[in-house]
Amino acid sequence: xxxxxxxxxxxxxxxxxxxxxxxxxxxxxxxxxxxxxxxxxxxxxxxxxxxxxxxxxxxxxxxxxxxxxxxxxxxxxxxxxxxxxxxxxxxxxxxxxxxxxxxxxxxxxxxxxxxxxx
Numbered sequence: 001x002x003x004x005x006x007x008x009x010x011x012x013x014x015x016x017x018x019x020x021x022x023x024x025x026x027x028x029x030x031x032x033x034x035x036x037x038x039x040x041x042x043x044x045x046x047x048x049x050x051x052x053x054x055x056x057x058x059x060x061x062x063x064x065x066x067x068x069x070x071x072x073x074x075x076x077x078x079x080x081x082x083x084x085x086x087x088x089x090x091x092x093x094x095x096x097x098x099x100x101x102x103x104x105x106x107x108x109x110x111x112x113x114x115x116x117x118x
Contacts, residue, residue, distance in 0.1 A: 004053040005040040006076070015055075027071060035074040036091065039082030050079035050099070054086075080104060 002012045013022040023034050038054055040047040047053075074093040075086035080101050083094050087107050094100070094108070 001037070001053045005037050005044045005047045005051075007044070010035075023071075031071065033072050033074060035076060035095070036086070038075045038077035038086040038091070039079045041076065041078060041096075050082070052082060052085070 001007075002014055004012070011022045011026060013019040019036075026034060036054060038052070040049045040051040040053060042049050072092045073090070074095055075082075075091035076096060077083040077086045077091075077094050078096050078098040080099045083097055083100055083104055084107070086094060087104070
């Protein structure tokens with residue numbers, strides 16, 4: 001998401017088509033892991049840590065579709081909603097997970113090998 005949390009760290013992408021293209025560009029450049037920003041964080045001024053930073057029905061699936069070569073997809077997600085949406089979209093790892101709940105834990109790895117780590 002243009003201007004979202006951590007925007008200075010990597011390639012910004014808006015929408016599923018741009019997300020697919022961004023992933024392919026990063027893999028072509030040698031990346032072996034793709035990390036998306038599913039929620040805001042504390043290091044970006046003006047961005048609420050729990051705010052959604054992707055459309056789970058489009059952006060995350062676009063990221064997954066761009067990496068048919070099997071690169072793992074990690075998701076920065078602090079808020080419970082963002083964690084759930086990233087897992088539902090097929091993200092293979094949740095990083096930070098500050099507000100991971102007991103209800104969400106059983107969904108980690110429900111569709112493929114994955115992990116959640118605080």
